Amino acid sequence: MAMFGWATKDAPDTLRAARILAHRLGEMEKLVSVLNNISAYHTMICEFSNAAEVVNEIYSLRESDPHAVALVTACAQDSMIKCWQGNFVEAQKLGDSLLDVYDFEKHKDLVHRHNHDPKCVSLSWGGLTNWALGWPDQAKQTSSEQLELARELGHAWNLIWALTGGTSAMLLREETSLVLERAAEALTIAQEHAMDFVEHSVCPFWAGQALIASGHDAKGLEQLSAGTKLWRASGGLIWVPFCQAMMAQALTRLGRPDEAAKVIEETLELIEATGHRNAEAEVHRIKGWFLQSDLIQDLSGAERSFMKAIDVARSQQAKGWELRAATSLARFWQSQGKSHEAHDLLAPVHSWFTEGFDTLDLIEAKALLDELA
Numbered sequence: 001m002a003m004f005g006w007a008t009k010d011a012p013d014t015l016r017a018a019r020i021l022a023h024r025l026g027e028m029e030k031l032v033s034v035l036n037n038i039s040a041y042h043t044m045i046c047e048f049s050n051a052a053e054v055v056n057e058i059y060s061l062r063e064s065d066p067h068a069v070a071l072v073t074a075c076a077q078d079s080m081i082k083c084w085q086g087n088f089v090e091a092q093k094l095g096d097s098l099l100d101v102y103d104f105e106k107h108k109d110l111v112h113r114h115n116h117d118p119k120c121v122s123l124s125w126g127g128l129t130n131w132a133l134g135w136p137d138q139a140k141q142t143s144s145e146q147l148e149l150a151r152e153l154g155h156a157w158n159l160i161w162a163l164t165g166g167t168s169a170m171l172l173r174e175e176t177s178l179v180l181e182r183a184a185e186a187l188t189i190a191q192e193h194a195m196d197f198v199e200h201s202v203c204p205f206w207a208g209q210a211l212i213a214s215g216h217d218a219k220g221l222e223q224l225s226a227g228t229k230l231w232r233a234s235g236g237l238i239w240v241p242f243c244q245a246m247m248a249q250a251l252t253r254l255g256r257p258d259e260a261a262k263v264i265e266e267t268l269e270l271i272e273a274t275g276h277r278n279a280e281a282e283v284h285r286i287k288g289w290f291l292q293s294d295l296i297q298d299l300s301g302a303e304r305s306f307m308k309a310i311d312v313a314r315s316q317q318a319k320g321w322e323l324r325a326a327t328s329l330a331r332f333w334q335s336q337g338k339s340h341e342a343h344d345l346l347a348p349v350h351s352w353f354t355e356g357f358d359t360l361d362l363i364e365a366k367a368l369l370d371e372l373a
Contacts, residue, residue: 028061032070033113039077040116043084046237046274051081068101069110075101076118083125084238086277086316088132095126111155120146120153120162127169132278134319136356139169147182156193160186164206168239171209172320174360179210201230209246217250224250241267242279245286257295264290277312281321284309285328292332299336306332320361323349327365334372343372 035058042051058074065071079094102119111117123146131139143166150162163186167179183206190198208224211217228243244267251260264287271280288305291298309325312318326349330342350365357363 028065029067029069029113032058032061032065032073036073036077036114039081043077043081044238045235046084046276048081048085048275051077055081067106068103069107072098072102072107072118073110073114076116076121079122079129080125083129084276084278086280086312086318088129088278089317091129092126092133095122095129098122108153111153111158115155115157116161117149117153117155117158120150120158120166123149124162124166125168127166128172128278131169131172132316132318132320134323134353136169136173136320136359136362138355140173140175143167143169156189157195160189160195160198160202163189164202165239167206171206171213173356174213176210176214179213180207183207183210197230197234201227201234203227205231205243209243212246212250217253221247221250221254237270237274237276239279241271241276241283244270245279245283248286248290252290252293252295255295257290257293260290261296277316279321281309281313281316281318281325284312285321285325288328288332299332302332303329319349319352323353323361323365327361327368330368330372334368339372343369346372 035054039051039054039058042048042054055074055077058070058077061070062068062074075094075098079091079098082088082091082094098118099122107118111120123142127139127143127146129139130136130142146166147162150159150166153159163182167182170182171179183203186206187199187203189195190203204223205227208220208222208227211220211223213220224243224247228240228247232240244263248260248263248267251257251263264283267283268287271277271283284305288302288309290296290302291305292302306325306329310322310329313322313325326346330346333339333342333345346365346369350362350369353362357366
């Protein structure tokens with residue numbers, strides 16, 4: 001697997017060998033670095049149980065680690081795993097635990113051992129977690145903090161991921177021009193350092209999403225499809241469900257419903273097979289939007305999908321996803337002459353929010369509530 005050159009499917013043997021060597025040398029920090037990479041490998045290909053097993057190994061080293069290297073490393077990996085599984089509440093707690101023990105002077109050199117700074121990793125996906133839990137302004141702040149830290153650390157690979165994956169919160173806030181700006185900066189860095197994979201996969205992967213979100217479906221689909229193809233060829237599956245939901249939107253708007261239907265069903269199968277559930281509610285919502293479209297007009301199927309999206313979001317305590325799904329179902333019910341039911345569904349979800357009222361999701365929800373009043 002080209003992208004994950006530091007780990008292979010023989011990871012258990014690698015882990016055993018690394019543990020033995022590190023113990024013999026008495027160098028626990030080197031063992032932590034090896035374990036960190038192995039955990040990241042399993043996470044990127046959505047083998048979450050294997051990743052969690054390695055994280056537990058890192059936690060076990062913290063008692064003999066005066067500099068808390070093991071703890072910040074474990075918390076970063078653990079919070080990322082929980083985020084991708086859709087366990088946003090636990091992911092947020094783990095991110096807070098990392099912030100309590102992370103010390104810049106003690107831990108700034110970890111970026112050279114891991115290729116990622118633990119705090120940057122945690123904050124990158126912490127922005128996504130904050131957005132999902134219903135805190136869009138805090139999500140923006142978290143995204144800004146991780147990028148500021150990445151710039152201060154000055155590590156090219158770490159900075160590229162802060163500029164791409166770290167923009168997930170901004171993408172969800174629909175700040176697409178900022179996502180495109182950061183993806184372009186990441187592309188420049190990748191070209192300067194001859195990082196071909198980043199140039200041809202990671203950068204178009206994120207730029208394509210922003211283009212589709214801003215209505216440039218043909219160009220966005222081209223870039224996102226190319227980036228996703230290389231990403232998956234490397235073994236990467238993280239964030240693919242959300243990307244494919246966006247691809248389905250673009251395909252539908254471009255008048256290609258058969259392809260869109262295939263992508264949606266493949267995505268739902270991927271979620272079930274891997275447990276990669278952080279965007280599960282959104283995939284069901286997009287399925288409902290697709291079934292409701294003029295190309296399909298399966299209205300009962302659309303309603304079921306919207307309701308499934310709400311159920312998933314509520315089970316995850318994910319107010320961000322719930323608001324999107326409730327808005328879609330309320331708009332659907334409005335079109336069916338059920339305005340009272342639509343208002344009663346959407347109003348309590350919207351009233352829960354205390355920030356982010358300048359974001360598109362909340363603006364659209366408020367406008368619909370005004371229509372339904």
